[in-house]
Amino acid sequence: MSRLRVGVVGTGFIAGRHLAALTASPDVAVVAVADPVRERAEAAAARCGARAHGDGLALLDTEELDAVWLCVPPFAHGPLEAAAVARGLPFFVEKPLALDLATAEAVAVEVARTGLPTAVGYHWRHLGVVQRAAETVPAGEVQLVTGSWLDRTPAAPWWVQRGGSGGQVVEQTTHVLDLARLLAGEVDLVSAAERPAGADGEVPTAAVALLHFASGAVGSVSSTRVLGWRHAVGLQVVTEGRVVELSERSLTDHSLRVVTADGEEVSRSDEDPVAAEDRAFVDVLLGRSAGVRVPYAEALRTHALACAADRAAREGTSVRPAS
Structure with missing residues (x-):
């Protein structure tokens, strides 16, 4: 079975739910975890046998991934999504999409231009x-x-x-x-x-x-x-x-x-709707399903x-x- 190599940016409560669901999936390998508090990144990475990073952009720069989960506070959105798009990397992003509308709209334009698979956590x-x-x-x-x-x-x-x-x-x-x-x-x-x-x-x-x-x-x-x-x-x-x-x-x-x-x-x-939304996106990325319920463009309307x-x-x- 082909295993999807994923990274997770963030180690808070909802990121922990995603990490648990992804780690429990036999067709997913969590290979990298990032958090600006290095100790939290190392603890989360140790639990799932991954490498730890102190910065999400560093994770995206150095890791070979098939997809990334962006589970960060509202103020941290924008640069991470832009980096994922620049690398052609499908991403799951937790709501809200950003602090403001303009940041999310800019990301949406690039997602639409590239046709990149995305999913958003309206679980x-x-x-x-x-x-x-x-x-x-x-x-x-x-x-x-x-x-x-x-x-x-x-x-x-x-x-x-x-x-x-x-x-x-x-x-x-x-x-x-x-x-x-x-x-x-x-x-x-x-x-x-x-x-x-x-x-x-x-x-x-x-x-x-x-x-x-x-x-x-x-x-x-x-x-x-x-x-x-x-x-x-x-x-x-x-x-x-x-x-x-x-x-x-x-x-x-x-x-x-x-x-x-x-x-x-x-x-x-x-x-567990978090596990369900993760499974749905993984199935899309592995070619088992045609689409997700909440792609980026749909989440942008909310x-x-x-x-x-x-x-x-x-x-x-x-x-x-x-x-």
């Missing part, structure tokens, strides 16, 4: 419960969408700086916005408001976005980071006589609830929506997401 799309929800809710029938990301503040020091994470809407709530696009279609106009940041950083403590969908549906998505626990992460979609609700309690604990006048049906899932919601809140105006 909910790989869940069976999400696929069933999409089959249950034809986009043209949606009337109302309500979503939320009500949670604690992540511990990473860069996260509370807008120049580090891009803010909660861009860094976290983008998952909910991606679900909204999947189930209700594209958004034509966004209005938003935010509560100013507290003493711990620059990221607002709460925000809400009002969405006007091209289909005529309307919606709202709320975010807050002031809790000590994950309270509610998910989306509700209302059609004539039906409510479809998706929720996430943890990375491997999701549920689908469909409610009608006749009662409700609840489906729970303990699937990123554009998240950036529009963030801009609308900051400027107190309405914004049309870039198409």
